[in-house]
Amino acid sequence: MSAAEEHVVLLDESGASVGTALKRDVHHRATPLHLAFSCYVFDTAGSLLVTRRAGAKATWPDTWTNSFCGHPGPGEDMPSAVERRASDELGLPITGLRAVLPGFRYRAVMPNGVVENEICPVFAAVADGDPAPDPSEVGEYAWEPWPRFRDTVLAGGRPVSPWCAEQVPLLATLGDDPRDWPAAPWSALPPAARVSP
Numbered sequence: 001m002s003a004a005e006e007h008v009v010l011l012d013e014s015g016a017s018v019g020t021a022l023k024r025d026v027h028h029r030a031t032p033l034h035l036a037f038s039c040y041v042f043d044t045a046g047s048l049l050v051t052r053r054a055g056a057k058a059t060w061p062d063t064w065t066n067s068f069c070g071h072p073g074p075g076e077d078m079p080s081a082v083e084r085r086a087s088d089e090l091g092l093p094i095t096g097l098r099a100v101l102p103g104f105r106y107r108a109v110m111p112n113g114v115v116e117n118e119i120c121p122v123f124a125a126v127a128d129g130d131p132a133p134d135p136s137e138v139g140e141y142a143w144e145p146w147p148r149f150r151d152t153v154l155a156g157g158r159p160v161s162p163w164c165a166e167q168v169p170l171l172a173t174l175g176d177d178p179r180d181w182p183a184a185p186w187s188a189l190p191p192a193a194r195v196s197p
Contacts, residue, residue: 008071009035015103015119015190020074027059029113034071035192036118038104038163039082040171041067041094041127042178048149049127051090052140053161059116062139065161069120077195082123090141091132094125098183101170103190108162119190122167124181146178 006023011033026034041049049067053060068089072081079097086094101122108116131141152158153168160168174181186194 006071007074009074009192011035011119011190011192015192017074017192023071027114027116029115031115031117033117033119035190036069036071036120037078037082037085037123037193038069038120038167039067039086039094039097039123039125040100040178041086041090041092041125042146043127043143046146046177046179047143048146048178049090049131050142050144050149051133051138054135054137054139056136059110059114060161063161064159065164066167068137069163072193072195075195078121078189078193082125086125086127089134089137091134092127092129094127096126097123098125098181099186099189100124100174100181100184101167102184102188102193104167104170106163106166116163118163119192120163121189121193122171124178126179147176 007020008023008026009017010019010021012018050064051067052064055061068085070085072078082097086092099121104122105119133141150168150172153160
């Protein structure tokens with residue numbers, strides 16, 4: 001399926017599915033609540049893969065953020081969606097996928113008025129090796145020790161995407177070593193994200 005034909009899952013306030021919409025049509029000044037995910041990829045030493053969004057991205061172009069984000073398609077289980085996006089965006093296989101902020105939700109408005117409005121469970125995963133990113137998705141990447149990235153974001157010294165800026169303080173409560181962050185139970189995910197693999 002081409003990117004132009006991708007659909008996202010629309011949600012009610014409880015996180016249950018209420019339909020679908022074309023991804024290309026969903027982000028505007030009145031973006032409906034929909035299902036997404038964020039993933040933080042770490043190497044075996046605990047450094048975080050941070051990425052700068054490509055300049056052609058419709059939302060927050062050229063902005064540094066977490067490793068990658070995406071939207072599960074209708075009927076697609078969340079682990080498969082996250083692994084698919086890691087491959088498509090970063091050319092990177094991941095292992096050890098686990099939900100760490102299962103109920104994360106945010107809304108953010110770009111200067112041009114375009115809105116992000118998502119229930120966006122946050123995952124952590126591990127990668128062994130460097131990515132080979134799609135240049136239409138990722139403009140640049142770097143590996144950073146998690147404590148340094150966390151501390152500079154918390155201190156306001158590292159501009160990042162609005163969702164990343166909200167996620168980092170929550171992730172900081174999980175412990176200094178991301179390899180030890182506990183996995184949330186499947187039941188803690190929003191209802192629409194509990195599609196079985």
